[in-house]
Amino acid sequence: xxxxxxxxxxxxxxxxxxxxxxxxxxxxxxxxxxxxxxxxxxxxxxxxxxxxxxxxxxxxxxxxxxxxxxxxxxxxxxxxxxxxxxxxxxxxxxxxxxxxxxxxxxxxxxxxxxxxxxxxxxxxxxxxxxxxxxxxxxxxxxxxxxxxxxxxxxxxxxxxxxxxxxxxxxxxxxxxxxxxxxxxxxxxxxxxxxxxxxxxxxxxxxxxxxxxxxxxxxxxxxxxxxxxxxxxxxxxxxxxxxxxxxxxxxxxxxxxxxxxxxxxxxxxxxxxxxxxxxxxxxxxxxxxxxxxxxxxxxxxxxxxxxxxxxxxxxxxxxxxxxxxxxxxxxxxxxxxxxxxxxxxxxxxxxxxxxxxxxx
Amino acid sequence: xxxxxxxxxxxxxxxxxxxxxxxxxxxxxxxxxxxxxxxxxxxxxxxxxxxxxxxxxxxxxxxxxxxxxxxxxxxxxxxxxxxxxxxxxxxxxxxxxxxxxxxxxxxx
Numbered sequence: 001x002x003x004x005x006x007x008x009x010x011x012x013x014x015x016x017x018x019x020x021x022x023x024x025x026x027x028x029x030x031x032x033x034x035x036x037x038x039x040x041x042x043x044x045x046x047x048x049x050x051x052x053x054x055x056x057x058x059x060x061x062x063x064x065x066x067x068x069x070x071x072x073x074x075x076x077x078x079x080x081x082x083x084x085x086x087x088x089x090x091x092x093x094x095x096x097x098x099x100x101x102x103x104x105x106x107x108x109x110x111x112x113x114x115x116x117x118x119x120x121x122x123x124x125x126x127x128x129x130x131x132x133x134x135x136x137x138x139x140x141x142x143x144x145x146x147x148x149x150x151x152x153x154x155x156x157x158x159x160x161x162x163x164x165x166x167x168x169x170x171x172x173x174x175x176x177x178x179x180x181x182x183x184x185x186x187x188x189x190x191x192x193x194x195x196x197x198x199x200x201x202x203x204x205x206x207x208x209x210x211x212x213x214x215x216x217x218x219x220x221x222x223x224x225x226x227x228x229x230x231x232x233x234x235x236x237x238x239x240x241x242x243x244x245x246x247x248x249x250x251x252x253x254x255x256x257x258x259x260x261x262x263x264x265x266x267x268x269x270x271x272x273x274x275x276x277x278x279x280x281x282x283x284x285x286x287x288x289x290x291x292x293x294x295x296x297x298x299x300x301x302x303x304x305x306x307x308x309x310x311x312x313x314x315x316x317x318x319x320x321x322x323x324x325x326x327x328x329x330x331x332x333x334x335x336x337x338x339x340x341x342x343x344x345x346x347x348x349x350x351x352x353x354x355x356x357x358x359x
Numbered sequence: 360x361x362x363x364x365x366x367x368x369x370x371x372x373x374x375x376x377x378x379x380x381x382x383x384x385x386x387x388x389x390x391x392x393x394x395x396x397x398x399x400x401x402x403x404x405x406x407x408x409x410x411x412x413x414x415x416x417x418x419x420x421x422x423x424x425x426x427x428x429x430x431x432x433x434x435x436x437x438x439x440x441x442x443x444x445x446x447x448x449x450x451x452x453x454x455x456x457x458x459x460x461x462x463x464x465x466x467x
Contacts, residue, residue, distance in 0.1 A: 001413040063447030238436035
C-alpha cells in the first residue's frame with residue numbers, strides 16, 4: 001500500500017499560498033507561461049511531494065487559464081484554432097508524461113518525483129531562459145526597429161513549407177502552417193506540463209520562434225492550450241488520488257487577482273518587455289531549484305547522504321532564491337504596468353487640454 | 360456615479376459568493392480529501408484525530424493496518440473539477456469587478 005501525503009495547512013502556509021498565487025497569476029497573465037513555474041516549486045518548498053504539487057497546480061490552472069483566455073480574446077490576442085490544435089496533441093503528451101511520473105513514483109517514491117520535477121525544471125529553464133534572454137538583448141539593441149516583431153529564420157522556413165491537406169491558417173502567425181509542425185510542439189508542451197505543470201515553457205517560445213507568432217499572441221494562445229491540458233491533467237492525476245483541492249483553490253484565490261493585473265498589463269507594454277520578464281524569472285527559479293537537488297540525491301542514496309545541517313542550509317538558500325524570483329516577477333510586471341499607464345496618460349494629457357480650450 | 364455604484368454592487372455580490380464557496384470548501388476539507396484519496400481502492404486508518412489514507416490498498420492489507428477498506432470510484436475525480444470550475448467562475452467575476460471598481464482598465 002502507498003501513503004500519499006497531503007500537507008497540513010496552518011495560517012502561515014495559507015497566507016503564503018495566497019500570496020504566491022497572486023504573483024504566479026500576475027506573471028501568468030503577463031507572459032502566458034503558467035506562473036506555475038514559481039507555484040510548483042513553492043508548493044514543494046511548503047512540503048508537498050512533487051507529484052501532489054504538480055497535480056494540484058494543474059487543477060488550479062485550467063479554470064484560471066479559461067478566465068485569462070476569455071479576457072485576452074477580448075483584446076484580440078488569442079489564435080483559437082492554433083490553441084485548439086496544439087491543445088489536442090498536448091493532451092496526448094500529458095497522458096504519456098503522467099505515465100512516466102507515476103512510474104517514477106512507483107519505483108522511487110515521492111522523493112523520486114521531487115528529483116524528477118527539479119531536474120526537468122533546471123534543464124528546461126536553462127535552455128529556454130537563456131534563449132529568451134539572448135533574444136531580449138537582441139531586440140533591445142535594435143532600438144526602435146526592435147519594436148517591430150521579427151520573424152526568426154526557422155519560423156520563416158516553417159511558414160514557407162507547404163504540405164497539401166495539412167495546412168491550417170494561423171491568425172497569430174498571419175500565415176498558413178502545416179499542422180505537422182504543431183503536433184510535436186503540442187505533444188512536447190503536454191509532456192512538460194505533466195512533469196512540472198508548465199507547458200508554456202515549450203509552448204510559448206515554440207509558437208514565437210518556430211511558428212512565427214508574436215509574443216503577446218503566443219502567450220494568450222497558450223492559455224487555450226493550458227486550459228485543455230489542465231482539464232485532462234486534473235482527470236489523469238485525480239484518478240491517481242494526488243490532487244489536493246485545498247492547495248489548488250488557495251493558489252487560485254490569489255492568482256485570479258493577479259492574472260487580471262497581468263493581462264491588463266500586456267496592453268501597455270511592448271513585445272520585448274514581456275520577454276525580459278520571462279527570462280529574468282526563469283533564470284532565478286532555475287538557480288533556486290539547483291540547491292534542492294543534492295538533498296534529493298542523498299535521500300535516494302544516489303550520492304553519499306549529506307550532513308543534516310548542509311541539507312537544511314541548501315534548502316534555505318533555495319527557498320530564498322525562489323522568494324527572490326517571486327519578488328522580481330511582481331516588480332517587473334508592476335513596473336511595466338505602472339510605467340505603461342503613466343506614459344498613456346502623458347500622451348493623452350495634451351488632447352484633454354485642447355478639449356478644454358475648445359469649450 | 361450610477362455606473363460606479365452598479366460596479367461596486369456586482370463586486371460585493373460576487374465577493375460574497377466567492378467567500379461562501381471558500382468557506383464551504385474548508386468546512387468540508389476532510390470530505391474533499393477523502394474524495395481525492397478514494398478514486399482508487401483506498402484504506403483509511405484512524406490515527407488520533409485525523410485519518411491517514413493509503414492508495415493501492417487491498418482488503419487484506421488494509422485489515423492488517425486496522426483500517427477501513429474503501430473501494431475506489433473514479434467518478435469522484437469530478438468533485439475537485441466541479442469545485443474548481445464553480446470557484447473560478449465566482450471568484451473570477453469578483454476579481455474582475457474588483458479591479459474595475461479600482462479603476463484598473465486595459466489600454467484601448
